[in-house]
Amino acid sequence: MTTEKYAIEGLRNILYIDLSNQSYHVEERPDLYEKYLGGIGVATNLMLEEYKDGTEPLDPEMPIILSTGPLSGVYPTCTKAVALFRSPHNGELGESYAGGHLAMSMRYSGYETIVIKGASKYPVYVAVHDDKVSFRDASSIWHLSSAIDVGKILREVEPGAGRRSIIRIGPAGEIGVTYADVNVDTYRHFGRLGLGAVFGAKKLKALLISGNRELKSPNHKAYRKTFSLLYDLIVKTELTEKYHNLGTSENILVLNELKGLPTRNLQAAFFEGAETISGELFAEKYLLRRVSCAGCPIGCIHIAMLKRAFSKAHEYEALNISYDFELIYALGSNLGIADPEAVLELIEACEKAGVDIISMGVVLAWATEMQQRGKISTDETMGLELSWGNKGAYLRAIDLLVKAPNDFYRALGKGVVYASKKYGGEDFAVQLGGLEIPGYHTGLGNVLGLAVGFRHSHLDNAGYSADQKAFNHPMSDEEIVDAIIEEEDRRSILNCLIPCLFARNVYTYENVILALKSIGIDRTEEELKALSKDIFRKKYELKKKFGFKFENLTLPKRFFETPSTTGIIEEERIRQALKMYREKRGV
Structure with missing residues (x-):
C-alpha cells in the first residue's frame, strides 16, 4: 500500500458537529483515509474511537457518523453515503445507506465524513454551506405531519440549489418509533434500524448540505479512460438493465x-x-x-x-x-x-x-x-x-x-x-437479529445471511442469492456458508468506496483497482481483501460492544414451518451452519 497524496480536495476532512452547544470544527485524518479509504471503513473506526461503553442508542453522546467514499461524485453510480449509529430498534450496530444527492453534496462541501454528537434543547436543523455551518430553530416544522413537506419548506428558505441535499425526519422520528427512517431528497432513505429515532432524540429535524468545491483528478487522461470503461459497462451491457x-x-x-x-x-x-x-x-x-x-x-x-x-x-x-x-x-x-x-x-x-x-x-x-x-x-x-x-x-x-x-x-x-x-x-414474529425480515424466503442461505449479517440485512451478504444458485445447481451447506462469507467481504470493500450495490458487478476488484489508481490511490487485490477482513473484525468488535451475542439469536418457528424456495428448512441445519460460519470467521 502506498501513502501518496490524495488528489481530491476535502477527502480527508471530517466535520464534527456538536448539537449541545451548537458548535463545530474540522479535523483532517490522513491516517484513517490512507488505510480505510472512506465509507464504512472510516466510519467504523471513528465509531470505535467515539463510543463510550454504556452509552445507549438515544443518549446525547451517542454519535451519528455519515461518510462517503473516494469514488463518490467521481465515478458513475458511486452515489451512496453510509450512516453509522447504535440502533434504538435492536440495540446493535445501526448501519444504513442512502443515495440521492447526499454523497455528492458532502464531497462538494469539502467533507467526506460528518460526525454529529450531543442533543439540542429545542428542535433545530443544521445547514452546511461549504465552510459555513449554521444552527437554525426548527420549532415551526417540528410537528409537521409529513417528512416530505419538510424538504419542500427548506428548499424555499435555504440557498444552495443544485449541489444540495436535504435529509429529514417525520413525526415517527419525533416520537421515537424505533424503526423511524430519515428521508433523503424525497425518494431515498436511511431506512432500517431507526436512524430517524436517533435524530428525534437529538432534536435534529433536518440536515441540509450544499457545496461549490470542485473535484479534480491527478491524471485526467487515465481518469477519463476508466470513467468511459465503467460508464459503458453500466449503460451498454445487461449488468444493470433490469434496474x-x-x-x-x-x-x-x-x-x-x-x-x-x-x-x-x-x-x-x-x-x-x-x-x-x-x-x-x-x-x-x-x-x-x-x-x-x-x-x-x-x-x-x-x-x-x-x-x-x-x-x-x-x-x-x-x-x-x-x-x-x-x-x-x-x-x-x-x-x-x-x-x-x-x-x-x-x-x-x-x-x-x-x-x-x-x-x-x-x-x-x-x-x-x-x-x-x-x-x-x-x-x-x-x-x-x-x-x-x-x-x-x-x-x-x-x-x-x-x-x-x-x-x-x-x-x-x-x-x-x-x-x-x-x-x-413470538413464534410467528418474523425477525432475525431483532430486525423484521425483507422479502425473501428462499432457504438456508437467506436465514443464515440475515442472522449473521452486520445489520441483519439481505444487503450484508445476499444469502438469498446463494439459495437461488443452490436451487439451480445443488450446493452443500458449507459452499453456501463460503458464498456468504465471500460476498460479505466483497461488499465491505464496496461500502468503503461507496458505489450503489446495483452496480456491484461493474465494480469488480479489477475495476476498483483501476478506479482508485486514476485518483492517486494504489491498491492490489490482496490488499483490498485483507482490508475487508480488518473491517469485518472491527465491525464485530463494535457489535459486541453494543451487546450482540450469537447465543442470543432467536429463530422463530415460522421460518421452519413454511416451505421455502429450496423446501422446508430444518432448524438444526441452520444451527449447524451458524456454527460453521463462526468457526470459519473466528467469531
Whole structure:
C-alpha cells in the first residue's frame, strides 16, 4: 500500500458537529483515509474511537457518523453515503445507506465524513454551506405531519440549489418509533434500524448540505479512460438493465414463481395476487417517470402517479410515489393486498410518517395474525378489525401507530420483537437479529445471511442469492456458508468506496483497482481483501460492544414451518451452519 497524496480536495476532512452547544470544527485524518479509504471503513473506526461503553442508542453522546467514499461524485453510480449509529430498534450496530444527492453534496462541501454528537434543547436543523455551518430553530416544522413537506419548506428558505441535499425526519422520528427512517431528497432513505429515532432524540429535524468545491483528478487522461470503461459497462451491457427497466419490482413475479415471496406474515411463500402488484403491472399502468441519484445513469427510482379524489365534485390530486420490490412485498403480499393502488396509498402513508416500510409491513402482518388468533382484541387496536387485504384498516393503524394513543400502538412502534414479548406470538414474529425480515424466503442461505449479517440485512451478504444458485445447481451447506462469507467481504470493500450495490458487478476488484489508481490511490487485490477482513473484525468488535451475542439469536418457528424456495428448512441445519460460519470467521 502506498501513502501518496490524495488528489481530491476535502477527502480527508471530517466535520464534527456538536448539537449541545451548537458548535463545530474540522479535523483532517490522513491516517484513517490512507488505510480505510472512506465509507464504512472510516466510519467504523471513528465509531470505535467515539463510543463510550454504556452509552445507549438515544443518549446525547451517542454519535451519528455519515461518510462517503473516494469514488463518490467521481465515478458513475458511486452515489451512496453510509450512516453509522447504535440502533434504538435492536440495540446493535445501526448501519444504513442512502443515495440521492447526499454523497455528492458532502464531497462538494469539502467533507467526506460528518460526525454529529450531543442533543439540542429545542428542535433545530443544521445547514452546511461549504465552510459555513449554521444552527437554525426548527420549532415551526417540528410537528409537521409529513417528512416530505419538510424538504419542500427548506428548499424555499435555504440557498444552495443544485449541489444540495436535504435529509429529514417525520413525526415517527419525533416520537421515537424505533424503526423511524430519515428521508433523503424525497425518494431515498436511511431506512432500517431507526436512524430517524436517533435524530428525534437529538432534536435534529433536518440536515441540509450544499457545496461549490470542485473535484479534480491527478491524471485526467487515465481518469477519463476508466470513467468511459465503467460508464459503458453500466449503460451498454445487461449488468444493470433490469434496474432501469422494471426496477427491483421485477422480483415480485420471480420470487413468487420460485415460491420465495413472504405472504401474509410468512404463512406462505406464494401470493395468488402477485400478478396485480407486479413490477410489470406497475410499469404498464402507473409508472410516471424514472429518477436517478446524482451521478448515476441507471434511473432505477421508479415513480408512480396515483390519482386520488379529494371531493365528490370530481376533484383530484396527483400523487407521485416511489415504489420498489421491498415496499410492494411489505405492504402488498405480506398484508395480503393485491390492489396496486392500495399498495401505493400505504407507501405514501409510511413516507409521510417517516418509517421504515419493511419493518412497518412486518409489524402490521404480525398484529393481523395476532388478532385473527384471538390473542389481541379490538380493545388493543382501538376498534380496528385488522384483516388481510384491508387497506382502510392498515391506513388507520399506521396513523395510530405514529400517534401512539395506547400501550398496544406504543409497543408496535418498538418493533415486532418488543411487541411479541409483551403480547405473545413470538413464534410467528418474523425477525432475525431483532430486525423484521425483507422479502425473501428462499432457504438456508437467506436465514443464515440475515442472522449473521452486520445489520441483519439481505444487503450484508445476499444469502438469498446463494439459495437461488443452490436451487439451480445443488450446493452443500458449507459452499453456501463460503458464498456468504465471500460476498460479505466483497461488499465491505464496496461500502468503503461507496458505489450503489446495483452496480456491484461493474465494480469488480479489477475495476476498483483501476478506479482508485486514476485518483492517486494504489491498491492490489490482496490488499483490498485483507482490508475487508480488518473491517469485518472491527465491525464485530463494535457489535459486541453494543451487546450482540450469537447465543442470543432467536429463530422463530415460522421460518421452519413454511416451505421455502429450496423446501422446508430444518432448524438444526441452520444451527449447524451458524456454527460453521463462526468457526470459519473466528467469531
